[in-house]
Amino acid sequence: MKPRARTGHRLHSLEVPLQGVTLIVPSAAVAEVINPINMTPVPFSESWLKGVIGWRTLAVPVVSLEVLLGGAAPVDISTGKIVIFYPLSGRKDWEFYALLATAEPRPLVLDGSQPAAERSELPDSPYIAAGLKINDRLMSVPDLDALKKTFYP
Amino acid sequence: MAEPNQYLHLKLGNAGFLLPGVSGFNIEQRDGMTTNESAEGNVAAWRTVHNTRQPAYCLDGSLRVTRHHHWERAVFLAAAPHAVGLVVDEVQLLPGTETIITPFTPPGQPPTRVGHLFSGAWVTGQRAMLVFDPPALIAYLQSLGEE
Numbered sequence: 431m432k433p434r435a436r437t438g439h440r441l442h443s444l445e446v447p448l449q450g451v452t453l454i455v456p457s458a459a460v461a462e463v464i465n466p467i468n469m470t471p472v473p474f475s476e477s478w479l480k481g482v483i484g485w486r487t488l489a490v491p492v493v494s495l496e497v498l499l500g501g502a503a504p505v506d507i508s509t510g511k512i513v514i515f516y517p518l519s520g521r522k523d524w525e526f527y528a529l530l531a532t533a534e535p536r537p538l539v540l541d542g543s544q545p546a547a548e549r550s551e552l553p554d555s556p557y558i559a560a561g562l563k564i565n566d567r568l569m570s571v572p573d574l575d576a577l578k579k580t581f582y583p
Numbered sequence: 584m585a586e587p588n589q590y591l592h593l594k595l596g597n598a599g600f601l602l603p604g605v606s607g608f609n610i611e612q613r614d615g616m617t618t619n620e621s622a623e624g625n626v627a628a629w630r631t632v633h634n635t636r637q638p639a640y641c642l643d644g645s646l647r648v649t650r651h652h653h654w655e656r657a658v659f660l661a662a663a664p665h666a667v668g669l670v671v672d673e674v675q676l677l678p679g680t681e682t683i684i685t686p687f688t689p690p691g692q693p694p695t696r697v698g699h700l701f702s703g704a705w706v707t708g709q710r711a712m713l714v715f716d717p718p719a720l721i722a723y724l725q726s727l728g729e730e
Contacts (some may be wrong), residue, residue: 440707463625467709468709468710470598470704470710470711470712470713471598471644471645471702472689472701473598473644473645473646473700474646474694474723475689475691476689476691476692478590478691478692479689479690479691482687482689482704482713483705483709483711484706484708484709484710484711485706485709487683487685487706488685488706489670489685489686489687489703489704489706489711490711491687491689491690493690523687524685524686527690566658580691581690581691582690583691583692
């Protein structure tokens, strides 16, 4: 695939490493990255909901995107990070959510020159909208609308 | 009977939960109840009110039915056609002024016909204690049957 033409538009992003897949998300979507803490289990919840934490007086659900993608949740999260996201569009202002990351997210600046990944290269999942190849590494763009439909059916 | 702005702290196994005072609960001592001597069934004990047996269930921290004999009281929630009870390991009434509840709804499909089991959380630092949604808790307990 040919590189896209540069548009001059720069998007500050974060590379979020998960188990088996790396996400790329706008930095503006992330409220904070924190160290792992004890989570309160939520009885009878979905398998991808790993628990709830207290954060800035709010209760924030912690989700394993790996499970939503059909894989297994990380067993040991002690070396990873909890990435707290702002509420999805149209949701209430207290509905922050968090993903488990296997390592500290790293900043990236996208300028439109990064080639798009082929659909066949991406995880076959409704929760992945697209992908980019950055320095020969595949990064998946989460489909936030699909996540919203699953989180808030 | 608690005030609407009060919360009951329930200890079930290794987990703690809050029950809003608005649910209209009262506490029954084990001495006033008839324990289920059968190994079968989900009911741990019954109390009898106006010739009606009202079941109480013993749940663990995952809210699964369990049986143990080291309990002294049950919390009954007002419900139709009759109250339903929850055996508790410990119970404590918390003043509303000390208990700030933040809204919280678990993402995903609700597990009961009336919605999610939890509608809030009591956040203290990085710890969140879940607050029961009384109608959903009642629906769940009623789904466990009368025996």
